[in-house]
Amino acid sequence: MEEERLPGIGDGATQVDSKVLQSLQKSFLQVQSILDQNRLLINEINQNHESKIPENLSRNVGLIRELNNNIQRVVGLYDDLSLSFSKSMEASPERDTKRKLNQKRARPGQ
Template sequence: MADNNHLHLQTLTNSNSNSNSNSNSLTTTTTNHHSRRRRRRDKEDEDSFAAEGDAAEVWGTFTENFRQVQSVLDRNRVLIQQVNENHQSKIHDNMIKNVALIQEINGNISKVVSLYSDLSTNFSTMFHQRNEPLDSKSKDDTSQA
């Protein structure tokens, strides 16, 4: 009978040590999960900070391009006023000057088209770059599920 009690006690001891081992394994797994989550959050914070710096640079570029566009449009307004004045004067020399003024207006319109094209490209690039971390994050989340 003593041997049976000893065997029963040994089984309980082994059962408790396995339970402690499982508990330690669970604690380690939970700790690793939180560490990964914390590292991912830190990385996202770093990415966000870098993106804010990039965004400031992009917005600076946008602002500069819009200033250039506005400057060219202002110049065209002055040129169009001059063309109208020359046309109303019906003086031959003024009409000849209009040819060069209209050519400058056309060139300026091409500049505006080019500047807006650059703005569009820059905006599209910025939009896709800012969404890349979100796209890769959603792919990571999907692959982890």
């Protein structure tokens, strides 16, 4: 199975399975898309607020709910990302090797 390196993580030698990397990339793209949508929602909310037109102000209630739901979706995606990344790091052969070395060094009485 092909592996890729992620720069800037740990000592730079951490290897991550390409499927995990693709999954992370997909999640980050989803997050970015939602954040872009939130930017548009916030702009519209601000315009409606500044207009002080009753219909626009009423519309803000729904826009703010949509914004809140989007924020909850982003939090969920980041939770999933964190869990997925943690699992991939725990499964890394390099981590297993380091863990075994640390266990050997930590033996009491030696």
